[in-house]
Amino acid sequence: ADTLPSSSAAAAPTTGIAPSLDAFWMPFTPNRKFKQSPRLIVGGEGLHYDLADGRRVLDAIAGLWCVNAGHRNPRISAAMKAQIDVLDYASNFQIGHPAAFELAQRLARFAPEGMNHVFFTNSGSESVDTALKIALAYHRARGDAGRYRLIGRERAYHGVGFGGISVGGIGRQRSTFGPLLNGVDHLPHTHDLVRNAFSRGEPEHGIDKADALEALLALHDASTVAAVIVEPVAGSTGVLPPPRGYLKRLREICDRHGVLLIFDEVITGFGRLGANFAADLFGVTPDIITAAKGLTNGAVPMGAVLMRDAIHDAFMQGSVGAIELSHGYTYSGHPLACAAAMATLDAYTEDGLIAQAAALSPFFEDAIHGLRGLPGVIDIRNTGLLGGIELQAWADGPGTHAQAVAQQCVELGVLVRSVGDTIALSPPLTIGREHIEQIVDALRTAIAQTARPTDKEA
Numbered sequence: 001a002d003t004l005p006s007s008s009a010a011a012a013p014t015t016g017i018a019p020s021l022d023a024f025w026m027p028f029t030p031n032r033k034f035k036q037s038p039r040l041i042v043g044g045e046g047l048h049y050d051l052a053d054g055r056r057v058l059d060a061i062a063g064l065w066c067v068n069a070g071h072r073n074p075r076i077s078a079a080m081k082a083q084i085d086v087l088d089y090a091s092n093f094q095i096g097h098p099a100a101f102e103l104a105q106r107l108a109r110f111a112p113e114g115m116n117h118v119f120f121t122n123s124g125s126e127s128v129d130t131a132l133k134i135a136l137a138y139h140r141a142r143g144d145a146g147r148y149r150l151i152g153r154e155r156a157y158h159g160v161g162f163g164g165i166s167v168g169g170i171g172r173q174r175s176t177f178g179p180l181l182n183g184v185d186h187l188p189h190t191h192d193l194v195r196n197a198f199s200r201g202e203p204e205h206g207i208d209k210a211d212a213l214e215a216l217l218a219l220h221d222a223s224t225v226a227a228v229i230v231e232p233v234a235g236s237t238g239v240l241p242p243p244r245g246y247l248k249r250l251r252e253i254c255d256r257h258g259v260l261l262i263f264d265e266v267i268t269g270f271g272r273l274g275a276n277f278a279a280d281l282f283g284v285t286p287d288i289i290t291a292a293k294g295l296t297n298g299a300v301p302m303g304a305v306l307m308r309d310a311i312h313d314a315f316m317q318g319s320v321g322a323i324e325l326s327h328g329y330t331y332s333g334h335p336l337a338c339a340a341a342m343a344t345l346d347a348y349t350e351d352g353l354i355a356q357a358a359a360l361s362p363f364f365e366d367a368i369h370g371l372r373g374l375p376g377v378i379d380i381r382n383t384g385l386l387g388g389i390e391l392q393a394w395a396d397g398p399g400t401h402a403q404a405v406a407q408q409c410v411e412l413g414v415l416v417r418s419v420g421d422t423i424a425l426s427p428p429l430t431i432g433r434e435h436i437e438q439i440v441d442a443l444r445t446a447i448a449q450t451a452r453p454t455d456k457e458a
């Protein structure tokens, strides 16, 4: 199958030429395998995607953890249509447009107390690299240029920029690209099947993993460390909620040593956990938050870096005529993205989607933990409307079990995502109980249908 299926809307191009699958080098995809049996999405509405073969599937991963307000949310579509007829593009380099200022002000109100400044990017990866650069430059701006080290964590995903893969903790995403950034070290990850399997919400054990930060600071000399970056709940590496007290302890250690704490909230922000940000849910305010995905409901690329006032203010000390930070993107604060983001914020707040997600979280937790005891299910984890079901690895390779289950789920009408040997769930916040039941039923069937004799009951 090296051309698109004829039932695909995309197969009716204006040129009249049926497009080949060959030219597009797909990201994070086994291209040759995909192109043997392509699966294409041709439409979406609310909780559902329409596939090229005419089937409709429930989107239990919200696109790629981003479509929190549902596909083609009418508020967001209308705002984007209105914006494109007024102003298509305007730079924010030494000139500006009102929507970027308005959105920044609204985000400051939406963010934790005391984080009133926003830098716009176009993606999560750009937000991470921007946050790391701001952290480094902040120390320099205060005359503390000796703080150059960055600390990430094993099993962290912080996007694909050179900064992000350097602080990231996924071996194969690092080893392919050479030596990466200097002066980076990593905390241990917090995944612990021995002590914490089948925890609900924050696992009980593992606050001690935060103490590893003290050890790293001692090892490197704390006065050389600029920042620590963590995902409050690690997403792409398997949905790993933080052990109880862990984030607070990181905060205390950072405070004690003058090290900045960055939360990468690209997945956890904008209602995913039933709160505006993970920082709100866990009651720990970092110095910098990175965001993207749910910021515009995935309707158009946009990211943002939110920071404590003191970080921003440190840059506002020199000559008034000087550029405070030599950094930015052509599309930082793009008008169309700003319009989409403001309408998305309306959906989250005025339409009550975040409150709805919070109210539904206990039901979601009970429902997915109902899969405990099925063959090969070795752990179930959750926070808010984020869930992970970890499967016993099969002998034929890491990830193959979860891929088989995910593949079978699509046959059963539910789109989930496999990350390693974990099935990740991250449905739109607009989901209802009956849809959660549909997801869990599909998973139960798919797990049974793909089970091998070696799969054990935990």
Ligand code: PMP
Binding pocket: 122, 123, 124, 125, 126, 128, 157, 158, 159, 160, 231, 235, 236, 264, 265, 266, 267, 292, 293
């Ligand atoms: N950080 C985290 C925590 C993410 O989950 C992701 C994307 N999954 C990124 C950064 C990178 O975002 P993007 O793909 O928009 O560059």
